[in-house]
Amino acid sequence: MATEEINVVEEVGHEEHDHDHHGNFWTTYVFSTDHKTIAKQFLITGIFWALLGGILSVIFRLQLGFPESSIEWLRPFLGDWITGDGKLDPEFYLALVTMHGTIMVFFVLTAGLSGTFSNFLIPLQIGARDMASGFMNMLSYWFFFASSVVMFTSLFIETGPASGGWVIYPPLSALPQAVNGSGLGMTLWLVSMALFIVSTLLGGINYITTVINMRTKGMSFSKLPLTIWAFFLTAVIGLLSFPVLFSAALLLIFDRHFGTSFFLSDIYINGEALPNQGGSPILFQHLFWFLGHPEVYIVLLPALGITSEVISTNARKPIFGYYAMIGSMLAIGFLSFIVWAHHMFVTGMNPFLGSVFTILTLIIAVPSAIKVFNYITTLWGGNIRFTPGMMFSIGLVSFFISGGLTGIALGNSAVDIQLHDTYFVVAHFHLVMGSASFFGLMAGVYHWFPKMFGRMMSNKLGSIHFWLTFAGVYLVFFPMHYIGVAGFPRRYYSFTNFDTFNDFTDLNVLVSIAAIVTLAAQFIFLFNFFYSIFRGKLAPANPWGSTTLEWTTPRFPKHGNWPGEIPAVYRWPYDYSKPGADEDFIPQTVPYSETPESNTPAENEKIKLETNGDEIVVKQNGDSH
Amino acid sequence: MANSAAQTIKNLWSGGVEPMKASYGKLMMWFFLVSDAFTFSALLVSYGLVRVSHPAYSGDPADFVFSQEYWPIPEQVFEAIPFFHGLHAPLVFVGLMTFILILSSVTMVLAVEAGHRNDRAAVEKWMLWTIVGGITFLGCQAWEWGHFIVGDGAAVNGILGANLTENQYGPPAFADFFFFITGFHGFHVFSGVALNFLIYYNTVTGVYQRRGHYEMVEKVGLYWHFVDLVWVFVFTFFYLV
Numbered sequence: 039m040a041t042e043e044i045n046v047v048e049e050v051g052h053e054e055h056d057h058d059h060h061g062n063f064w065t066t067y068v069f070s071t072d073h074k075t076i077a078k079q080f081l082i083t084g085i086f087w088a089l090l091g092g093i094l095s096v097i098f099r100l101q102l103g104f105p106e107s108s109i110e111w112l113r114p115f116l117g118d119w120i121t122g123d124g125k126l127d128p129e130f131y132l133a134l135v136t137m138h139g140t141i142m143v144f145f146v147l148t149a150g151l152s153g154t155f156s157n158f159l160i161p162l163q164i165g166a167r168d169m170a171s172g173f174m175n176m177l178s179y180w181f182f183f184a185s186s187v188v189m190f191t192s193l194f195i196e197t198g199p200a201s202g203g204w205v206i207y208p209p210l211s212a213l214p215q216a217v218n219g220s221g222l223g224m225t226l227w228l229v230s231m232a233l234f235i236v237s238t239l240l241g242g243i244n245y246i247t248t249v250i251n252m253r254t255k256g257m258s259f260s261k262l263p264l265t266i267w268a269f270f271l272t273a274v275i276g277l278l279s280f281p282v283l284f285s286a287a288l289l290l291i292f293d294r295h296f297g298t299s300f301f302l303s304d305i306y307i308n309g310e311a312l313p314n315q316g317g318s319p320i321l322f323q324h325l326f327w328f329l330g331h332p333e334v335y336i337v338l339l340p341a342l343g344i345t346s347e348v349i350s351t352n353a354r355k356p357i358f359g360y361y362a363m364i365g366s367m368l369a370i371g372f373l374s375f376i377v378w379a380h381h382m383f384v385t386g387m388n389p390f391l392g393s394v395f396t397i398l399t400l401i402i403a404v405p406s407a408i409k410v411f412n413y414i415t416t417l418w419g420g421n422i423r424f425t426p427g428m429m430f431s432i433g434l435v436s437f438f439i440s441g442g443l444t445g446i447a448l449g450n451s452a453v454d455i456q457l458h459d460t461y462f463v464v465a466h467f468h469l470v471m472g473s474a475s476f477f478g479l480m481a482g483v484y485h486w487f488p489k490m491f492g493r494m495m496s497n498k499l500g501s502i503h504f505w506l507t508f509a510g511v512y513l514v515f516f517p518m519h520y521i522g523v524a525g526f527p528r529r530y531y532s533f534t535n536f537d538t539f540n541d542f543t544d545l546n547v548l549v550s551i552a553a554i555v556t557l558a559a560q561f562i563f564l565f566n567f568f569y570s571i572f573r574g575k576l577a578p579a580n581p582w583g584s585t586t587l588e589w590t591t592p593r594f595p596k597h598g599n600w601p602g603e604i605p606a607v608y609r610w611p612y613d614y615s616k617p618g619a620d621e622d623f624i625p626q627t628v629p630y631s632e633t634p635e636s637n638t639p640a641e642n643e644k645i646k647l648e649t650n651g652d653e654i655v656v657k658q659n660g661d662s663h
Numbered sequence: 664m665a666n667s668a669a670q671t672i673k674n675l676w677s678g679g680v681e682p683m684k685a686s687y688g689k690l691m692m693w694f695f696l697v698s699d700a701f702t703f704s705a706l707l708v709s710y711g712l713v714r715v716s717h718p719a720y721s722g723d724p725a726d727f728v729f730s731q732e733y734w735p736i737p738e739q740v741f742e743a744i745p746f747f748h749g750l751h752a753p754l755v756f757v758g759l760m761t762f763i764l765i766l767s768s769v770t771m772v773l774a775v776e777a778g779h780r781n782d783r784a785a786v787e788k789w790m791l792w793t794i795v796g797g798i799t800f801l802g803c804q805a806w807e808w809g810h811f812i813v814g815d816g817a818a819v820n821g822i823l824g825a826n827l828t829e830n831q832y833g834p835p836a837f838a839d840f841f842f843f844i845t846g847f848h849g850f851h852v853f854s855g856v857a858l859n860f861l862i863y864y865n866t867v868t869g870v871y872q873r874r875g876h877y878e879m880v881e882k883v884g885l886y887w888h889f890v891d892l893v894w895v896f897v898f899t900f901f902y903l904v
């Protein structure tokens with residue numbers, strides 16, 4: 039037994055061995071180094087955070103939609119955060135907004151999305167037994183877990199969690215005397231984020247290395263599924279941008295605890311001048327948004343990758359513009375590093391600099407639009423199967439368009455000066471980032487559930503979940519455009535003191551009701567998910583008729599993924615409905631020599647390489663029993 | 664001929680092999696260093712921005728005196744060397760430190776090279792010299808910090824020496840960044856020395872001998888060179904310009 043256990047660790051990445059060994063409960067489910075288990079750990083933790091983040095948002099929506107009503111009934115949960123007359127404490131409102139943003143951006147859509155699908159799909163789709171370093175992968179999850187624990191703890195301390203917004207701008211966040219949330223809550227926020235960054239880097243370095251070094255025979259970069267391209271580029275972007283946030287966080291910690299003045303200057307509190315001189319709060323904004331803007335693509339790219347895969351599979355058509363997709367992801371990745379200052383148009387920057395950033399920002403619309411057109415042209419004339427995964431993917435495309443268009447408006451510095459920090463911005467990024475990425479996450483869960491758990495989720499519940507959520511999202515975020523254009527600033531506790539805003543009360547009520555319904559609809563998903571893990575119908579080997587490698591593994595893949603040798607790859611992953619072929623898909627493992635009926639002349643040429651070239655010598659089918 | 668070379672390159676990237684002829688561990692070290700480079704760049708850019716937002720000293724360098732009104736001339740701040748109290752030797756000591764650190768990079772190269780030859784004794788020797796170089800650098804830095812903190816000569820505006828809130832030599836931000844960036848770099852050097860020691864220990868106990876290769880020396884070597892390279896930038900930005 040003891041030797042067996044050592045094997046579990048030693049054998050990762052080796053070619054030939056028997057995978058039927060079992061660790062104990064702790065090594066199998068808790069401190070596992072298997073990428074599939076780690077992916078599920080990320081997913082479950084992400085779901086937990088998504089639920090919590092959603093609940094927080096509904097609480098502050100109650101305040102915004104029904105400012106007059108009493109929420110005394112929440113006292114058992116919120117305690118003293120409910121004031122004497124049954125209202126939400128104004129400072130706690132700020133804390134709620136802050137935690138909602140932090141949780142959703144980092145814990146759900148970064149860790150929950152990349153953590154789940156990069157881990158799950160990279161080895162399975164490139165044909166590897168596991169990640170390059172299973173141990174670092176495990177560390178990555180546990181750093182994320184520790185970070186989660188710290189952030190979660192901060193919700194329960196007496197002074198409350200951080201409350202300066204998810205962007206934690208100093209001086210507010212640097213001065214504990216400024217607001218309660220800048221005390222211990224902010225300290226915990228920074229500790230948690232530092233752990234989170236370590237987790238992201240450990241994960242990202244692993245993803246990149248795995249994609250470069252561990253592709254199976256024949257899996258060149260031009261045969262990689264677009265999911266893998268997306269995860270790969272996401273990891274690269276994270277690798278280059280998170281360290282900058284790390285530096286900013288360290289400097290902020292010094293300002294908070296050791297009396298330095300990196301971000302502080304000329305501040306008066308209660309009429310008293312603070313001694314800090316010489317720093318610059320704008321500097322923090324530059325550092326933050328140098329991460330912050332790439333971060334929005336870290337959140338979105340994996341969702342776009344998942345969508346490419348799901349849409350092509352379920353439209354039974356090759357993805358339109360495979361190389362254009364890769365090119366636009368590269369372009370987006372590159373441009374995302376040079377547009378950050380569009381979040382800072384109102385910081386008093388030189389108008390000339392503003393127009394430089396305007397132009398750079400608007401250029402991003404080009405690759406984004408290319409991707410959108412490619413999705414639509416893939417759908418065009420397709421033999422569409424409306425699986426839940428497919429519907430969520432199409433929903434993503436819809437949000438990406440409607441949210442992206444407002445981005446183009448905001449990217450113009452002259453317009454943005456009017457719209458900055460209003461609900462218009464909230465509408466923009468919730469559609470294009472929040473909802474789009476969330477739909478990508480959902481599409482991924484529905485699509486790969488059969489591979490993750492060997493069972494099927496209910497399609498009917500999936501459809502209901504989709505329609506309620508899709509309608510809900512638009513009902514929540516579309517009215518915010520009007521509210522924002524009307525001038526409502528974001529992050530305000532209450533608008534009842536402003537006569538001009540009374541006209542919009544009904545819209546705010548509508549948004550709040552829609553938010554509650556949308557949150558309620560997620561419980562349909564939760565039921566479907568957890569019920570199907572245990573009771574779902576057993577999944578067939580390849581439920582969606584996909585071409586990619588993960589469907590050549592057994593229903594319940596063991597550690598090491600393939601029982602025999604790793605299959606080799608001969609063709610790109612999008613041979614759907616190929617003219618002349620018997621079936622409407624040809625898996626990547628089928629050599630051209632076996633499909634003379636559907637080969638193009640150029641592909642017939644490649645047969646030679648399959649049989650005698652040194653590129654690929656052995657042919658074999660991934661055997662799946 | 665050219666055709667077959669192109670063919671090999673294509674095969675390198677077509678899966679089933681390590682395309683960059685580097686193990687995953689080495690690749691990971693490279694990627695970590697790239698990301699760490701961004702951490703340092705962020706700090707150095709911040710330093711640059713804060714520095715240019717302060718007025719520079721505009722008078723004749725010969726008449727320079729310390730003042731919180733303008734950014735000091737680094738040569739005038741870092742001009743002491745141990746045991747020679749009162750001697751005006753601008754940048755001599757830090758130049759020596761830099762030289763020692765670069766020398767330790769050279770010995771590291773020799774250790775890596777010895778690793779390629781599987782020459783255990785030589786790896787031990789050169790690793791030991793690298794460790795000595797690293798520790799010496801840290802020692803020098805400690806002395807320099809001490810001198811900077813304690814201060815020299817007459818108090819300026821009632822301030823002698825420097826800490827994170829007050830600074831005899833110029834605006835507080837000067838000291839803040841000095842402590843933070845050289846401290847952050849020093850922490851990297853310290854970690855490097857610890858790693859070097861680990862390598863040395865494993866070499867002495869024959870771990871790599873049994874493993875059949877000295878790749879760990881190479882990986883840690885990459886880190887060590889990176890730390891040196893960063894110092895060159897820190898040195899340039901803090902001491903030279």
Ligand code: HEM
Pocket residue numbers: 205334335337338380381399400402403406442443444445446447448449450454457458459463466467470471472
């Ligand atoms: C056509 C492409 C896009 C353009 C031109 C664009 C432009 C902008 C601009 C100018 C702002 C600043 C608004 C302000 O604060 O006044 C903004 C905010 C934002 N955008 Fe976009 N955007 C685009 C696409 C995206 C995408 C794809 C995402 C995410 C995946 C995204 C996420 C965000 C977020 C999260 C914010 C607000 C951050 C905050 O202040 O809390 N945007 N966008």
Ligand SMILES: [Cu+2]
Pocket residue numbers: 330331334377378380381
């Ligand atoms: Cu942005």
